[in-house]
Amino acid sequence: MTTTVLLFASWADAFGPSLAVELPEGARVADLLDVIGSRAAGRPLPKPMVAVNQRYATPDQVIQVGDEVAIIPPVAGG
Amino acid sequence: MTTTVLLFASWADAFGPSLAVELPEGARVADLLDVIGSRAAGRPLPKPMVAVNQRYATPDQVIQVGDEVAIIPPVAGG
Amino acid sequence: MRAALVTRPLDIAALVAEVAHPGTGATTLFVGTVRDQHEGRAVSGIDYEAYGPMALRELETILAEAAERFATDRIVVEHRLGTLAVTEASIAIAVAAPRRVAALEAQRYVIEAVKARVPIFKREHYVDGTRAWVDNRGGSVVATSPTSAVAT
């Protein structure tokens, strides 16, 4: 399946505001991080969190077709 | 010596804003509290602190002629 | 640093503006207001009285302690005296500091010290027409009006 991943801050600077990622059915957040990490190899990007449907996700969460997936760089609100 | 003692809140309601108290030379804050306490006997007045020259005083502090002495009821600022 | 006893309404926005500085990243404000009840009794207002010169001196001492402890001198406190209605502000403390922990902790230090040490006294007016001096320990309450003084 093709999942559109939202990007922010330094990740958006590097790849634009979203990125299409091809994932196998049943892929987990950890699999997405592997794919994203390989694309980021060599770039000075901070390790991100992943949000699925606007909530922070654990590495073992399965990504479903239609999920809103986002790469969350270290936050700096306040 | 005659010491004029400033009073506040419930103590001022009971005795007015100041009270002349006769104390022996060398009297300490504890002695003043004894005199004041006997005058307050039977009245529903809260136990006070004493300030000498606008600082909280300990019971053994000696009161000098000319000191500014005040009876400080429980505070309620804020 | 600035401490004041005032008899006019407190201007909160002015206090926040007063401590602002380009080198600070956090500003805190504490405002004490008159509540409509106290220990189950309906309150209509509060008289605040002070031993003025000593109260001001204690406020200034507290600010100096906070400034040293939390490494910021951008602290102001104003305490209002006189008769206040419900919702009116009796005290406002504004602190600005480079970092938030200092601004938060200085604010708390100042309000706790004010409540413990500054010779300011309050008499609550109750909706039933009575009045009583109260203190910050939640302790003894002496009714003073309209009846003669009796313990409660």
Next chain:
Amino acid sequence: MRAALVTRPLDIAALVAEVAHPGTGATTLFVGTVRDQHEGRAVSGIDYEAYGPMALRELETILAEAAERFATDRIVVEHRLGTLAVTEASIAIAVAAPRRVAALEAQRYVIEAVKARVPIFKREHYVDGTRAWVDNRGGSVVATSPTSAVAT
């Protein structure tokens, strides 16, 4: 309770007024402002960006947590987005509660949670013309302009 992401200057007096209530005796306000320096570098401004829908949801979740934990729902938070100059406010949190401890602790809970969890990002502009994304852990800084991306 109310949380908002806004692109206009924060109106601090309005937020304090919004939480006011006759049943509250303590109001606290926390304001985060843009400092003129960060880790020794002279700062001229900050861009704040957000993952808007999730940031708003997280802010609302944090307020609900604080409301339950500190037993007051009189809490508002506004976070400003866009480019802010030094001394401008990025966040304001106002809390009113019957007693001061709840007002003080709810304020601290909210600012700490915002800094830890809400997907808002900031890029500092330095007086020397460079910019960098920074984070609340004081950790990695990624320079993005005017040079190409390099680790610093």
